[in-house]
Amino acid sequence: MGPTPSMSEEGPLSRSSRDEPEDPVAEQGNALGERRPPAIPVTREYGPEGELAGRVEPGAIQAAGAGDTVPAGVRGEAGGATPGVMASTPGKGAEAPGLTIAGTGAALRRAGRALPRGAALGLAGVARLPLLVLAVAGLVLWFGLGLFPAFAGAVAVIRRAVNVARATVSRWCGVAVPVPYLPRPRLEQTERGWFWSGYDYHKRHWVARLSSRLRWLTGDPATWRDLAWLALDPALALAVALLPTALVAGGLSAWAYAGLRLAGEGSGLTAGLAVVIGVAAVVCGVSLAAPLLAAYGRLTAVLLRPVRRDSLAERVHQLTRTRADALAIQAAELRRIERDLHDGAQARIVAMRMTLAVLQPMIQRDPAAAEELAAELRESCARVLQELRDLVHGIHPPVLAERGLRDALRSLVLDLPLDATVDVDLPGRFEPAVEAAVYFTVSEALTNVVKHAGTRAVAVHLRYDDGVLRGSVVDEGQGGANLDAGTGLLGIQRRLAAFDGSLAVVSRPGGPTRVSLELPCVLSSPRTSSSSEMA
Amino acid sequence: MRVVLAEDLVLLRDGLTLLLRSYGFEIVAAVESGPELLKALLEHRPDVAVVDVRLPPSFTDEGLQAALAARRRLPGLPVLVLSQHVEQLYASELLADGAGGVGYLLKDRVGDAEEFIDAVRRVAAGGTAMDAQVISKLFARQRAGDPMETLTDREREVLEMMAAGRSNAAIAQKLYASEGTIGKHISNIFTKLNLPASTDDNRRVLAVLAYLERGRAA
Numbered sequence: 037m038g039p040t041p042s043m044s045e046e047g048p049l050s051r052s053s054r055d056e057p058e059d060p061v062a063e064q065g066n067a068l069g070e071r072r073p074p075a076i077p078v079t080r081e082y083g084p085e086g087e088l089a090g091r092v093e094p095g096a097i098q099a100a101g102a103g104d105t106v107p108a109g110v111r112g113e114a115g116g117a118t119p120g121v122m123a124s125t126p127g128k129g130a131e132a133p134g135l136t137i138a139g140t141g142a143a144l145r146r147a148g149r150a151l152p153r154g155a156a157l158g159l160a161g162v163a164r165l166p167l168l169v170l171a172v173a174g175l176v177l178w179f180g181l182g183l184f185p186a187f188a189g190a191v192a193v194i195r196r197a198v199n200v201a202r203a204t205v206s207r208w209c210g211v212a213v214p215v216p217y218l219p220r221p222r223l224e225q226t227e228r229g230w231f232w233s234g235y236d237y238h239k240r241h242w243v244a245r246l247s248s249r250l251r252w253l254t255g256d257p258a259t260w261r262d263l264a265w266l267a268l269d270p271a272l273a274l275a276v277a278l279l280p281t282a283l284v285a286g287g288l289s290a291w292a293y294a295g296l297r298l299a300g301e302g303s304g305l306t307a308g309l310a311v312v313i314g315v316a317a318v319v320c321g322v323s324l325a326a327p328l329l330a331a332y333g334r335l336t337a338v339l340l341r342p343v344r345r346d347s348l349a350e351r352v353h354q355l356t357r358t359r360a361d362a363l364a365i366q367a368a369e370l371r372r373i374e375r376d377l378h379d380g381a382q383a384r385i386v387a388m389r390m391t392l393a394v395l396q397p398m399i400q401r402d403p404a405a406a407e408e409l410a411a412e413l414r415e416s417c418a419r420v421l422q423e424l425r426d427l428v429h430g431i432h433p434p435v436l437a438e439r440g441l442r443d444a445l446r447s448l449v450l451d452l453p454l455d456a457t458v459d460v461d462l463p464g465r466f467e468p469a470v471e472a473a474v475y476f477t478v479s480e481a482l483t484n485v486v487k488h489a490g491t492r493a494v495a496v497h498l499r500y501d502d503g504v505l506r507g508s509v510v511d512e513g514q515g516g517a518n519l520d521a522g523t524g525l526l527g528i529q530r531r532l533a534a535f536d537g538s539l540a541v542v543s544r545p546g547g548p549t550r551v552s553l554e555l556p557c558v559l560s561s562p563r564t565s566s567s568s569e570m571a
Numbered sequence: 572m573r574v575v576l577a578e579d580l581v582l583l584r585d586g587l588t589l590l591l592r593s594y595g596f597e598i599v600a601a602v603e604s605g606p607e608l609l610k611a612l613l614e615h616r617p618d619v620a621v622v623d624v625r626l627p628p629s630f631t632d633e634g635l636q637a638a639l640a641a642r643r644r645l646p647g648l649p650v651l652v653l654s655q656h657v658e659q660l661y662a663s664e665l666l667a668d669g670a671g672g673v674g675y676l677l678k679d680r681v682g683d684a685e686e687f688i689d690a691v692r693r694v695a696a697g698g699t700a701m702d703a704q705v706i707s708k709l710f711a712r713q714r715a716g717d718p719m720e721t722l723t724d725r726e727r728e729v730l731e732m733m734a735a736g737r738s739n740a741a742i743a744q745k746l747y748a749s750e751g752t753i754g755k756h757i758s759n760i761f762t763k764l765n766l767p768a769s770t771d772d773n774r775r776v777l778a779v780l781a782y783l784e785r786g787r788a789a
Contacts, residue, residue: 434656435658
């Protein structure tokens with residue numbers, strides 16, 4: 037994996053995106069300043085890989101769960117806009133008031149591009165009419181016969197097609213049209229086997245699944261906006277996108293008519309009129325092509341991009357979920373500490389008190405036995421201290437508090453039977469909670485390597501760039517790791533989600549395993565002199 | 572013997588003061604923060620310093636940093652570091668200068684007064700006192716096919732004590748064996764691990780620790 041700074045390259049789940057050499061839409065999206073709050077893009081990054089992503093990061097783009105493709109525009113947005121890209125936006129700002137020949141040439145080239153694009157979009161708009169029929173059929177089957185899955189299937193197909201339209205419009209019309217779909221709620225199972233669909237509990241898995249799908253699809257305004265767009269688009273496409281091409285074609289045929297007229301015995305006046313009309317039509321068509329294409333893009337975007345309310349709703353949804361998760365994790369952590377203290381240290385100290393009670397009268401009577409008991413007490417005392425040490429380590433590792441992530445991770449690998457390379461270069465310290473979340477993520481990943489990978493070689497990597505902390509733990513073991521296989525990484529994933537962070541596992545059977553994390557965060561303090569001394 | 576003591580918890584500081592005094596040490600300074608410690612170490616140049624890793628004002632590894640800083644200015648200044656937790660990372664930082672006269676123990680060990688005082692004396696004399704936990708962690712990470720595997724159980728036991736910084740006499744006493752037997756074990760160990768033989772306790776410890784550390788770097 038090359039040392040590329042871009043997020044889509046770095047994101048472990050965006051393998052598909054890596055295969056594409058260039059992504060013009062990404063640039064356009066950036067140039068147009070279409071950005072979401074930084075938190076969302078990070079989670080969205082994991083959309084394109086389908087099912088896994090749906091489970092890994094519920095906050096990630098939902099379309100992925102339904103197998104839809106996420107158009108490149110979203111990736112571009114997520115990648116974080118770089119101001120420098122602005123310059124590469126085609127055409128913008130090229131026309132100075134005094135029109136030069138070069139300017140005219142550029143305008144003509146633009147028109148030349150816009151004409152076929154408009155024509156293609158116009159025809160595509162008409163070609164999508166069957167989808168509308170499909171949607172209506174789905175609705176009829178659902179309401180008439182209760183066949184909800186038919187509607188769900190239709191929506192899945194429609195989303196796919198509309199996403200293609202989004203990508204095309206993004207690329208051709210200079211308007212970024214991100215995917216607006218809400219994240220698909222994840223099914224959760226309680227300890228007693230109930231499934232939580234995100235709205236209700238169900239005993240059966242398929243009922244819960246169906247219910248959650250139904251609510252998700254119908255509750256998402258984007259579903260209905262898609263359908264509205266499908267109905268409006270043919271007319272819009274014909275009137276706006278196809279119009280310039282029609283004008284040019286009309287003009288050309290007027291010329292052809294004039295030619296025929298002149299070749300024959302016709303009157304010169306009609307032919308002249310036809311030529312004039314033809315010229316007017318062609319000029320109109322050529323000069324309107326680019327503006328109308330852009331107008332079509334803007335009109336399309338009105339319906340197809342996420343409305344502000346949607347993205348806020350999505351954000352609220354995500355925050356609600358991660359807040360609940362964070363509190364649940366915290367409560368579970370407190371319960372664990374309580375249990376450990378109760379069953380461990382507390383119980384041992386009670387036992388030690390009892391031993392002391394026995395010991396005291398024994399000192400006079402049987403000094404030898406008393407000596408033995410005292411030794412036992414000392415042993416118990418050492419064990420209590422060790423237990424407390426382990427407990428403290430599990431709450432917040434002392435080295436982490438004392439030295440920060442780099443040394444804590446170095447110290448961590450020293451204690452494991454691994455040959456680990458630790459490549460951590462951070463400009464300073466982060467909030468303790470962030471540091472702990474990252475530490476325990478790496479710790480969990482390394483523990484999994486020790487348990488399952490069947491190799492000693494592992495590489496830990498951690499960097500902080502552009503406000504995002506990115507890390508990976510890579511081993512060349514036997515692979516086949518799965519987020520769902522154990523609860524450990526899932527818990528970690530939820531812990532990271534509370535910081536808008538995300539976790540991804542890529543592990544082919546027999547191949548390398550890569551656990552990566554991304555976490556938007558700010559430095560709480562720059563590197564201190566003492567820690568750089570140590571480095 | 573003159574001691575500088577650094578510990579921020581009053582209870583423990585008083586306890587340590589009492590303990591050290593009762594064994595005939597003279598406490599020339601008992602401080603409670605990192606900056607004070609560095610100042611006291613440079614000013615008093617004690618025979619040995621007993622230092623808590625975590626000290627105010629930052630409550631990070633300020634004690635350790637102060638001790639390391641003092642040793643950079645006064646090479647070989649004997650320092651015994653106490654901590655609620657032991658880390659191999661800190662141990663190797665303490666040992667890094669190879670000058671000896673370092674100790675690194677869990678605070679619990681203070682509970683065993685005799686052994687603790689023995690460790691203080693050893694460090695003051697330029698020796699090493701490594702906590703058993705550090706050593707056992709080092710032992711735990713040896714690879715398969717390591718020459719360590721050719722050691723007998725007894726030899727491993729001796730190696731552990733040697734790595735912790737104990738002298739032949741102390742090991743012999745602990746294992747109820749004669750010093751001659753221990754000497755034989757030790758020379759066997761050095762042959763098996765292909766280490767340069769040395770009679771100097773401290774150099775011996777460093778060789779062994781370096782060997783154990785190498786196990787993980789390879």
